[in-house]
Amino acid sequence: MADRRIERGNQTRQLILRRAVDLASVEGLDGLSLGRLAGELELSKSGVFALFGSKEDLQLATIGAATKIFVEHVIEPANAAPPGIDRLWRTCDGWLTYSRDRVFPGGCFFYAASAEFDARSGKVHDALVAARADWSRHLEQTARDAQRAGEVVSGTDIPQLVFELAAFLEMANAESVLHDEFTCYDKAFRAVLNRLRAVATDPAALPA
Known part of the structure; x- marks a missing residue:
């Protein structure tokens, strides 16, 4: 019976966190409320409070849940490819697809949450920074592994390359969410490919 209670508690926790990450991606982490989640999911308030204890605990757990979802959609699929320029491309492609397909209704969870907490201090800010x-x-x-594999030109400024790639990704996400349009993803896909072709030892290894 104890094991069943633990299993039910874990299932309830996951249910709450799945709703929390969706809400927070649209309304922000400050928009989360234990009472609201209990009401929307038809759970007892006391049970929800027992699982999280405080709003800050809920916010931190929501960031953790969002991280797991991000890894499942972006990191793990790309890592199925061997180290090299293709894995780097797949990582960027996976990020753009994750944003475009609205894995979180508000686009990239971390882009939205970081904008909300970037000028604050505290545990939630620190968790987002991490x-x-x-x-x-x-x-x-991933970029350095591609360089070590001989698929990125020796001498390439890797930190600069990564900065530019991340900027393409986040710009597409921001423009799409703000204007509710998706052509910006096509522009970002082309921008990423062009940048990678410029540093690839064999540009033909990348998609046409």
Whole structure:
């Protein structure tokens, strides 16, 4: 019975967090409320409070849940390819697809949440900083692995390359969400490909 209670508690927690990440991507992490989530999901307020305890706990757990979803949609599929320029391309392509397909209704969860908390301090701000730093490090490591594999020109300024690639991705997300249009993703796909072709030892290894 204890195991069943734990399993039910975990299932309820995941249900709450799935709704929380969707809400936060549109309305912000400050828009989250334990009472609101309990009402929308027809759960007892006391049960929801028992799982999270405070709004800050809920916000931190929501960032953690969003990170797992991001990894599943962007990092893991690209990592199925061997280290090289193709994996770097797949990583960028996966990010644009994740944003374009609205895995989160408000576009990229981390872009929206970072804009909300960038000038604040505290645990939520620090968790967002850490999540974005992890993504930047991953993108840079992917680019360096491609260089070590001999598929990115020696001497390429990797930090500069990564900065430019991330800018293309985030610009497409921002423009699409703001204007509710999706042609910006086509522009970003072309921009990323052009930038990668410029540093690839064999541009033909990238999509036409």
